[in-house]
Amino acid sequence: MHREGSPWQGVWTVMAKETADHLTGARMTILEVLMFLASAGAIYAALSSVKSGGQDPFVFLTLFTTAKAPIPSFVGFLGFLTPLVAIALGFDAVNGEFNRRTLSRILAQPIYRDGLLLGKYLAGLVTLSIVMTAIWLLVAGLGLMFLGVPPSGEEVARAVVFLAATIGYGGVWLGIAMVFSVVFRQPATAALASIATWLFFTLFWGIVASLVAQALSPSPGSLQGVLAQAGMEQNLSRISPNTLWSEVVVGMLHPAVRSLGLVLPVQLYRAVLGSPLPFSESLALIWPQLTGLVAGVILLFTLAYVLFQRQEVRA
Amino acid sequence: MDPVIETHKLTKRYGPKTAVDGLDLTLEKGEVFGLLGPNGSGKTTTILMILGLTEPTSGKVRVLGVDPARRPLQVKTRVGYLPDQVGFYDDMTARENLSYTARLNRIPSAEAADRIISAMHRIGLSDEVVDQQVGTFSHGMRQRLGLAELLVKEPEVVILDEPTLGLDPEAAHQFLRLIRGLKDDGITILLASHLLHQVQAVCDRVGLFRNGKMFLEGPVRDLAHEILGGGFVIHLESDDLQLAPQLEGLEHAVRVTSEHAGHYRMEARADLRQQVARLVLDRGSKLLSMHLDEPSLDEVYASYFEEVPDAS
Numbered sequence: 001m002h003r004e005g006s007p008w009q010g011v012w013t014v015m016a017k018e019t020a021d022h023l024t025g026a027r028m029t030i031l032e033v034l035m036f037l038a039s040a041g042a043i044y045a046a047l048s049s050v051k052s053g054g055q056d057p058f059v060f061l062t063l064f065t066t067a068k069a070p071i072p073s074f075v076g077f078l079g080f081l082t083p084l085v086a087i088a089l090g091f092d093a094v095n096g097e098f099n100r101r102t103l104s105r106i107l108a109q110p111i112y113r114d115g116l117l118l119g120k121y122l123a124g125l126v127t128l129s130i131v132m133t134a135i136w137l138l139v140a141g142l143g144l145m146f147l148g149v150p151p152s153g154e155e156v157a158r159a160v161v162f163l164a165a166t167i168g169y170g171g172v173w174l175g176i177a178m179v180f181s182v183v184f185r186q187p188a189t190a191a192l193a194s195i196a197t198w199l200f201f202t203l204f205w206g207i208v209a210s211l212v213a214q215a216l217s218p219s220p221g222s223l224q225g226v227l228a229q230a231g232m233e234q235n236l237s238r239i240s241p242n243t244l245w246s247e248v249v250v251g252m253l254h255p256a257v258r259s260l261g262l263v264l265p266v267q268l269y270r271a272v273l274g275s276p277l278p279f280s281e282s283l284a285l286i287w288p289q290l291t292g293l294v295a296g297v298i299l300l301f302t303l304a305y306v307l308f309q310r311q312e313v314r315a
Numbered sequence: 316m317d318p319v320i321e322t323h324k325l326t327k328r329y330g331p332k333t334a335v336d337g338l339d340l341t342l343e344k345g346e347v348f349g350l351l352g353p354n355g356s357g358k359t360t361t362i363l364m365i366l367g368l369t370e371p372t373s374g375k376v377r378v379l380g381v382d383p384a385r386r387p388l389q390v391k392t393r394v395g396y397l398p399d400q401v402g403f404y405d406d407m408t409a410r411e412n413l414s415y416t417a418r419l420n421r422i423p424s425a426e427a428a429d430r431i432i433s434a435m436h437r438i439g440l441s442d443e444v445v446d447q448q449v450g451t452f453s454h455g456m457r458q459r460l461g462l463a464e465l466l467v468k469e470p471e472v473v474i475l476d477e478p479t480l481g482l483d484p485e486a487a488h489q490f491l492r493l494i495r496g497l498k499d500d501g502i503t504i505l506l507a508s509h510l511l512h513q514v515q516a517v518c519d520r521v522g523l524f525r526n527g528k529m530f531l532e533g534p535v536r537d538l539a540h541e542i543l544g545g546g547f548v549i550h551l552e553s554d555d556l557q558l559a560p561q562l563e564g565l566e567h568a569v570r571v572t573s574e575h576a577g578h579y580r581m582e583a584r585a586d587l588r589q590q591v592a593r594l595v596l597d598r599g600s601k602l603l604s605m606h607l608d609e610p611s612l613d614e615v616y617a618s619y620f621e622e623v624p625d626a627s
Contacts, residue, residue: 005388013418021406101402105461108366108396109419110388313368314359 003112010111014119015126022089022127031085032131038081039135042067042074043142050147058276060151061158061253063143074139075249078166079242080202083173085131087194089124090177092187093117094308099187104313114305121178121301128170136163154255154279161283161290162252168293169245173198175300182307201240209236230262241296244289251286260285317380319344319472319503320365325374327360327527334360336527337374342472342505347498349514350507352524358507359399361524362474365505366396379471392420395470399477401461405450409440409460412449416464427467434466438493455486462493473497474505479513491517547586548608551579555600565590577603 022028045068050059067073094117097103107113140159144150151159176197180190213233217225237243247260255276259267277285320342327335335357342348350358363369364376367383367390376383383390403412410431417427435445438459444452452460458478465473478494479487487510495517497504508514515521515535522532531538551558558579562571567585574580581591588607595602 004386009388009421010419013415017415100404101398101400102404104368104398105396105401105403105416105464106419107368108391108394108398109416110392110421111419112388313363 005110005112007112007114007118009115010109011115011119011122014111014116015122018120018123019126022123023130027088028127031088035081035085035131035135036138038077039074039139041071042077043139045071046074047143047146057152058155058158058255059147059149060140060143060155061255063139063147064159064162065249065253075253079246082128082132082166082170082245083198083242086124086128086170086173087177087191087198089127090121090174091181091191091194093120093124093178093181094304095181095185095187095190098185107313113308117178117301117305117308121174121304124174124178125167125171128174129167132163132167132170136166157279158252158255158282161286162249165245165248165252165286165290165293168290168297169241172241172293172296172300175297175304179300179304179307182304182311201242205240205242206237209233209239212236227262234261238289238292241293244292244296248286248289248293251282251289255279255282257282258285260289318342318377319379320505321375321377322361322365323375325361325364325376326372327357327364327369328372333527335364335371338527338529340522340529342503344503345498345501346519347495347504347506347517349518349521350505350524351509351511351514351521352507353509356509356524357527358524359476360527362396362476362505362507365474366391366394393470394472394474395465395468397458397461397465397473397475397478399480401457403449403452403457403460406448408446408448409435409452409463410445412460413464413467417467420468422467430467430469431463434463437466437496438463439489454481455483455490458482458490459493462490465497470502472503472505474507476507477509478506479508479510484513487513547583549579549581549583549588549591550604550606550608551581551591551595552603552605553577553579553595553600554603555595555598558595558598558600561594561598562591565594 043063046063046066049066049068050062056062064074067076094103097106106116136159140151173194177190177194180193180197181187184190184193210233213229213236217229217232238247250257251260256274258277318341320340322338322340325335325338325340326333338357338361340350340361350361352358360369364371365378365383367387370384378390379393381389403409404415407415413431413434414424414427417431418424422430431445435442440456440459440463444456449457449460458481462478473494475494479490482490491513494504494506506514506518518535520532520534521538522529523538524530551562554577556576559571559573562568562579562581565583565587567583567587569582569584571579571581581587586607588605592602592605
């Protein structure tokens with residue numbers, strides 16, 4: 001059935017209101033403090049181990065990836081803080097409106113349900129982008145001050161792709177949180193379900209992928225068998241947004257990385273090991289992962305929309 | 316002229332349960348229509364279908380000549396809706412809440428600001444309250460704020476779902492007066508409620524609704540005649556215990572019942588107080604008290620559903 005009227009009507013109004021809510025809310029203050037402490041810790045760890053004036057042409061990128069026990073690297077911090085921030089921004093998006101009894105009043109205004117959902121999603125994404133960009137700039141700025149080495153154009157390009165991928169990674173978790181906010185009427189349940197999903201992908205998905213690969217793949221008696229099993233395990237693990245994101249990080253922030261899969265010695269014949277790939281090659285290497293993250297966002301949004309559309313408005 | 320709201324054989328099923336069953340409803344411009352029925356009779360479902368928030372299983376709805384399922388934005392621009400137990404964003408002020416709705420309705424912000432002020436005055440919320448967070452508001456104030464939202468929107472049709480639920484009698488009365496004021500602006504009003512005695516005073520026409528079906532429709536007084544067989548109920552107290560057959564013999568009398576000895580309840584098609592008094596006195600009995608009830612919907616309702624066995 002064809003429907004009339006723009007699906008965009010009201011989207012920007014909702015987005016502006018929700019973004020304002022996010023940015024002024026107490027929840028945001030907590031997350032900002034958390035993110036700030038994490039990045040300050042990470043940058044301290046990185047600066048105390050990175051030696052400036054060394055041979056590494058990509059010393060600026062090592063700011064993001066260097067860890068010093070017990071403090072994880074900036075990337076390590078982002079790996080678990082990004083989903084947390086995204087979940088915090090999305091878990092009560094729809095059920096919160098139900099519980100405040102505002103949903104039927106808002107939907108009685110001239111706006112489509114997908115407009116409301118999209119407005120809320122974009123507001124979350126804008127907020128996430130603001131937070132991530134601020135922290136990224138903070139780390140880059142501190143690095144610039146203490147290292148005293150300006151980043152090269154290529155380093156900037158790599159760092160920007162890294163930032164974009166991190167926002168996309170957050171976008172996936174925002175989508176998951178919003179799906180749960182449609183499914184569960186209680187925000188607490190939705191938050192718990194989102195965090196459970198995150199734990200599942202962080203801790204257990206690797207184990208599940210390896211078990212499934214062992215069960216499905218032919219017995220690894222031959223080299224082909226071993227390769228097939230490893231390939232399947234890797235592909236399975238890529239269902240997790242965490243894997244996709246960390247592969248992007250590896251590909252972008254370690255220019256010497258040439259492959260994200262298994263590499264046979266024969267493939268390395270006459271390769272100059274340790275020499276960095278050009279930016280375009282690294283980008284080509286992680287392009288499927290970036291596409292995967294964007295596809296995940298679209299799929300999750302569609303799922304949330306379909307579920308929301310089928311839901312009754314009455315409380 | 317085309318009716319403002321028109322439904323034809325409107326039906327909504329949830330699985331095996333039929334919430335609304337072949338409803339035919341017509342609202343003319345400028346009238347106040349009361350959709351009355353017990354809780355769970357399908358009133359809210361009907362409203363949601365009229366607004367295009369729920370798709371009908373079958374049947375037809377037209378609001379201002381537009382199909383709300385296909386062109387919901389047009390319908391929702393021109394129709395205002397006050398849900399039961401309306402909610403607002405608690406951490407925003409009354410003004411912020413109303414201007415958010417105004418923006419969703421694409422009302423220019425300067426005009427919206429004016430409309431918000433005049434709407435708040437009209438519903439009797441003072442200027443200090445406008446900039447208070449809605450979280451501090453009482454239920455009655457929220458309900459009035461919901462009405463202010465409708466005034467800001469300036470719709471052609473207003474749909475109110477249980478507007479007086481949870482209000483004390485005085486507040487409910489005031490609220491209904493405000494609703495009646497909307498009619499003077501030429502707005503067509505659909506009012507759904509189960510609180511018959513409160514609502515009947517403001518309605519031009521009512522429809523009695525039960526199990527998804529509309530059993531009766533018409534002005535309150537006509538319904539009283541149709542159902543009670545007469546619009547007049549006389550309560551009588553006398554020391555004469557054999558009065559019932561005599562009273563039934565009177566012209567225009569319909570039915571006489573006696574709950575305790577000496578207490579009679581008489582239904583009639585005319586005001587028979589004069590004749591009743593004469594009859595009692597002529598028999599040499601004492602007339603201890605006599606009282607005429609205005610026909611009330613509560614009675615219509617009670618009496619009607621006494622006669623119609625519960626379908627479920």
